[in-house]
Amino acid sequence: MLQLNPQQRNAVTTTDRPLLVLAGAGSGKTRVITEKIAHLIEVREIPPRAIVAITFTNKAAREMRERIRGRLERNRARGLWVSTFHTFGLNFLRSELQASGLRGGFSVLDPSDCRQLLREITHRDGDPADTETLLGQISQWKNGLLAPERARAIATEPGEQHAARVYQRYEQALAAYNAVDFDDLIKRPVDMLSCEPQLRERWQNRIRHLLVDEYQDTNGAQYRLVQLLVGLNPGLTVVGDDDQSIYAWRGARPENLARLREDVPRLEIIKLEQNYRSTNRILAVANRLIANNPHLFEKRLWSALGEGEPIRVIRCTDAEAETARLVSELMRMRFRLRATWSDFAVLYRSNHQSRMFEKLLREQGIPYRLSGGQSFFERPEIRDLAAYLRLLVNPDDNPAFLRVINVPRREIGPSTLEKLGRHAHARGCSLLRAASGIGLAETLGARGQARLSRFADWAEEIRRQAADEAPERVLARLVEEIDYESWLLDNSPSPRAAGRRMDAVREFIDWVGRVSRTATGDSQALTLEDVVSRISLMDVLDRQRENSDEDAVQLLTLHTAKGLEFPHVFLVGFEEELLPHRVSLEEENVEEERRLAYVGLTRAQKTLTITWAAQRTRYGETTECLPSRFLDELPPEHLEWPDAKPPDPETQQLTARAHLAGLKAMLKSGT
DNA sequence: AATTATAACATTTTT
DNA sequence: TGTTATAATT
Numbered sequence: 001m002l003q004l005n006p007q008q009r010n011a012v013t014t015t016d017r018p019l020l021v022l023a024g025a026g027s028g029k030t031r032v033i034t035e036k037i038a039h040l041i042e043v044r045e046i047p048p049r050a051i052v053a054i055t056f057t058n059k060a061a062r063e064m065r066e067r068i069r070g071r072l073e074r075n076r077a078r079g080l081w082v083s084t085f086h087t088f089g090l091n092f093l094r095s096e097l098q099a100s101g102l103r104g105g106f107s108v109l110d111p112s113d114c115r116q117l118l119r120e121i122t123h124r125d126g127d128p129a130d131t132e133t134l135l136g137q138i139s140q141w142k143n144g145l146l147a148p149e150r151a152r153a154i155a156t157e158p159g160e161q162h163a164a165r166v167y168q169r170y171e172q173a174l175a176a177y178n179a180v181d182f183d184d185l186i187k188r189p190v191d192m193l194s195c196e197p198q199l200r201e202r203w204q205n206r207i208r209h210l211l212v213d214e215y216q217d218t219n220g221a222q223y224r225l226v227q228l229l230v231g232l233n234p235g236l237t238v239v240g241d242d243d244q245s246i247y248a249w250r251g252a253r254p255e256n257l258a259r260l261r262e263d264v265p266r267l268e269i270i271k272l273e274q275n276y277r278s279t280n281r282i283l284a285v286a287n288r289l290i291a292n293n294p295h296l297f298e299k300r301l302w303s304a305l306g307e308g309e310p311i312r313v314i315r316c317t318d319a320e321a322e323t324a325r326l327v328s329e330l331m332r333m334r335f336r337l338r339a340t341w342s343d344f345a346v347l348y349r350s351n352h353q354s355r356m357f358e359k360l361l362r363e364q365g366i367p368y369r370l371s372g373g374q375s376f377f378e379r380p381e382i383r384d385l386a387a388y389l390r391l392l393v394n395p396d397d398n399p400a401f402l403r404v405i406n407v408p409r410r411e412i413g414p415s416t417l418e419k420l421g422r423h424a425h426a427r428g429c430s431l432l433r434a435a436s437g438i439g440l441a442e443t444l445g446a447r448g449q450a451r452l453s454r455f456a457d458w459a460e461e462i463r464r465q466a467a468d469e470a471p472e473r474v475l476a477r478l479v480e481e482i483d484y485e486s487w488l489l490d491n492s493p494s495p496r497a498a499g500r501r502m503d504a505v506r507e508f509i510d511w512v513g514r515v516s517r518t519a520t521g522d523s524q525a526l527t528l529e530d531v532v533s534r535i536s537l538m539d540v541l542d543r544q545r546e547n548s549d550e551d552a553v554q555l556l557t558l559h560t561a562k563g564l565e566f567p568h569v570f571l572v573g574f575e576e577e578l579l580p581h582r583v584s585l586e587e588e589n590v591e592e593e594r595r596l597a598y599v600g601l602t603r604a605q606k607t608l609t610i611t612w613a614a615q616r617t618r619y620g621e622t623t624e625c626l627p628s629r630f631l632d633e634l635p636p637e638h639l640e641w642p643d644a645k646p647p648d649p650e651t652q653q654l655t656a657r658a659h660l661a662g663l664k665a666m667l668k669s670g671t
Numbered sequence: 672a673a674t675t676a677t678a679a680c681a682t683t684t685t686t
Numbered sequence: 687t688g689t690t691a692t693a694a695t696t
Binding site for chain 1: 672680681682683684685686
């Protein structure tokens with residue numbers, strides 16, 4: 001509390017009215033939230049179970065939990081809710097099961113399950129509509145809290161009409177499977193709270209303080225959820241920064257910050273403008289860039305950390321030269337500044353840009369860590385086993401059934417499954433239940449019937465045993481019984497690959513054990529049901545941290561870099577059509593790209609290096625590239641061209657031409 | 672049923 | 687240029 005600046009302290013101690021904290025990059029917003037929670041518990045003596053803190057990522061939630069735990073005396077935080085929006089929604093649904101209309105053990109389908117489901121729905125139609133577009137459209141409707149019937153009523157174009165019909169069938173399928181998707185974890189609680197005053201009252205009484213981080217990333221449904229949970233309660237704290245809104249394309253609505261001003265009476269607004277992260281030169285550059293965007297709120301970051309080094313801008317002839325230059329700079333700077341590898345981060349716009357860097361870093365023996373890529377829970381072997389667990393908890397989960405029915409081979413072919421599907425549909429039950437039922441023999445033939453019922457009986461047996469066993473044991477035995485190791489050996493390109501996949505399986509078993517033993521909050525050991533729901537939400541727990549100790553250069557996309565900071569940052573590929581990305585240019589979304597650049601610049605603590613390539617091979621074709629228009633928006637007095645390449649007239653002319661071309665494209669597509 | 676040929680495609684991605 | 691999904695073939 002002593003080390004807080006006046007604005008921060010003000011934010012912490014304002015507890016009698018709703019509060020909006022506009023927290024610039026690096027202004028210590030996480031500290032404000034954790035200090036405020038500590039203040040609420042210690043000084044105001046609010047019981048922890050009446051405080052809910054919401055973040056967007058599991059990682060952020062984990063960090064916050066740890067910081068609070070370190071800040072408070074032992075057990076003072078017991079009962080405190082710190083979770084993501086989605087985990088909160090999940091817990092809400094599970095504790096209000098009756099009102100939710102779901103049955104116990106309901107499944108949470110991840111996006112790839114949903115995609116699969118949509119494919120099935122549309123394929124039978126013969127309508128070759130783009131699954132990805134449908135997925136996006138449905139998600140948009142859900143985030144706008146529109147039920148399928150309403151969507152159908154509103155839809156005008158034939159394409160929309162079709163999408164709305166698909167939406168309706170998709171919802172029917174989810175209901176039949178006793179399943180929800182990610183968006184439902186927000187939408188359903190909102191629907192419930194809006195419709196049932198008693199329920200609403202109960203929750204509003206229960207939650208006395210709600211704190212929301214990264215508020216600019218909330219979508220319509222999340223905004224509504226916050227409102228319904230808070231009601232007229234003064235205990236609301238939201239923290240955000242409209243300049244760091246980079247998820248608008250996913251439905252985030254940064255204007256939710258401004259909207260609060262109109263919707264919440266007596267709202268107090270506090271700005272955090274002192275930056276504790278970067279040098280003033282870095283901030284000057286970032287401030288100037290973002291000044292080109294319209295603003296919901298004006299703010300100006302400053303820092304007490306001194307002037308710092310000029311920002312270096314390096315022109316490279318092509319992508320290879322850029323890679324080589326980066327690696328040589330890394331080695332030079334590490335030596336000269338006595339830095340460690342982990343002091344460096346390489347930031348880029350899109351994932352594929354990491355390739356070349358990876359290759360060269362590997363060759364040079366420089367350790368690196370790559371963000372993104374395939375996550376643990378997306379690996380096929382983990383998804384297989386997770387599907388088994390889901391089916392144990394929820395026998396109506398047809399997607400899970402279909403995933404595991406022939407893993408390992410059970411000789412149940414597509415035609416048998418087709419018949420089973422029809423039978424299940426006629427009886428109005430799930431595939432697994434239909435498989436165990438009688439009366440299939442006529443339509444199916446005796447062999448198919450026997451195989452199906454053997455599987456169903458086996459599943460039922462495992463399910464019975466799972467009731468009084470630790471989740472870890474259940475999974476371990478399952479892996480044994482289906483002889484998953486042999487299956488992996490048969491279905492992997494090499495024994496080595498099979499070994500790696502089996503390692504992942506063992507790690508998964510360990511993970512299940514760790515998760516179920518970790519008593520979160522005031523609960524005891526977790527049940528299989530708890531564990532299964534955590535898998536879908538990719539609640540990775542302490543997996544991540546093990547890696548972060550190692551000394552490695554970080555390769556990150558600009559999106560994943562948000563919220564992080566590094567002493568030395570390289571921002572690569574600073575080019576037209578790459579940083580203001582081509583698609584964004586076509587969609588006239590330059591502002592979000594500028595915010596993306598802003599996020600990149602403000603990750604740097606001490607030094608910042610921007611590189612761009614004059615030539616790049618794209619999809620096998622070599623094209624000329626121009627420096628990003630954002631480069632022209634940076635104050636030249638803080639920039640340095642180490643290769644004695646100040647903005648030569650030729651380049652500037654080219655840039656100007658590019659802008660003209662962009663303008664023309666905008667005019668063409670817009671009006 | 673499994674393997675191979677072909678064509679289409681190609682941002683960002685917290686949950 | 688690489689990947690990925692579908693089609694075509696064995």
